Amino acid sequence: MMLRFRGATLLPVLKEAQANQCQLILVKDEGVYFMSQFGEKDHTGRQKLLCYADGCNPDTESFDDWWERSRQECGGDDFGEFFDLSDDIFQRLLVDGNDLFVIVTSSEIRLHVEAAFPHSH
Known part of the structure; x- marks a missing residue:
């Protein structure tokens, strides 16, 4: 299985x-979720811009x-x-x-982007 992060909500975080x-x-x-290491906070001190994986947003x-999906995809811990924004992906x-699609295993995190299909005219 894999986690899907929607481009429309990931782009503002990037x-x-x-x-x-x-x-x-x-x-x-x-x-x-993905978040920026430094970013604007809301009135509670929580980071404002977060991009949750599909099915993992409380x-x-x-x-x-969301708890079960998060545990299934990423384990219990x-x-x-941290990822460097300068990475090609x-x-x-x-x-x-x-x-962005993310696969988490016990030994690695793999990132994958599916190219968008061109629009027909």
Whole structure:
């Protein structure tokens, strides 16, 4: 299985990391999401811009659903994994805005972008 991060919600996170010249963090705690290492906070001190994986968002999914999906995809332990925005895959995403697919195993995290299909005229 794999996690899907939608380009429309990932792009603002990538741009925030670019503007702050910092890294991206893939986080698994209350859901699974990408965030900028440094970014704007809301009134509670929580980072404003987060891009949740499909099915792993506690704001839109029931507790049992997001918790179980997060555990199935990433294991039971919480983590934060840092990524360099200058990596080719993130530079491509900044340009094309496609969805990002992530596979987490016990030994690695793999990132994959599917090219968008051209629109028919």
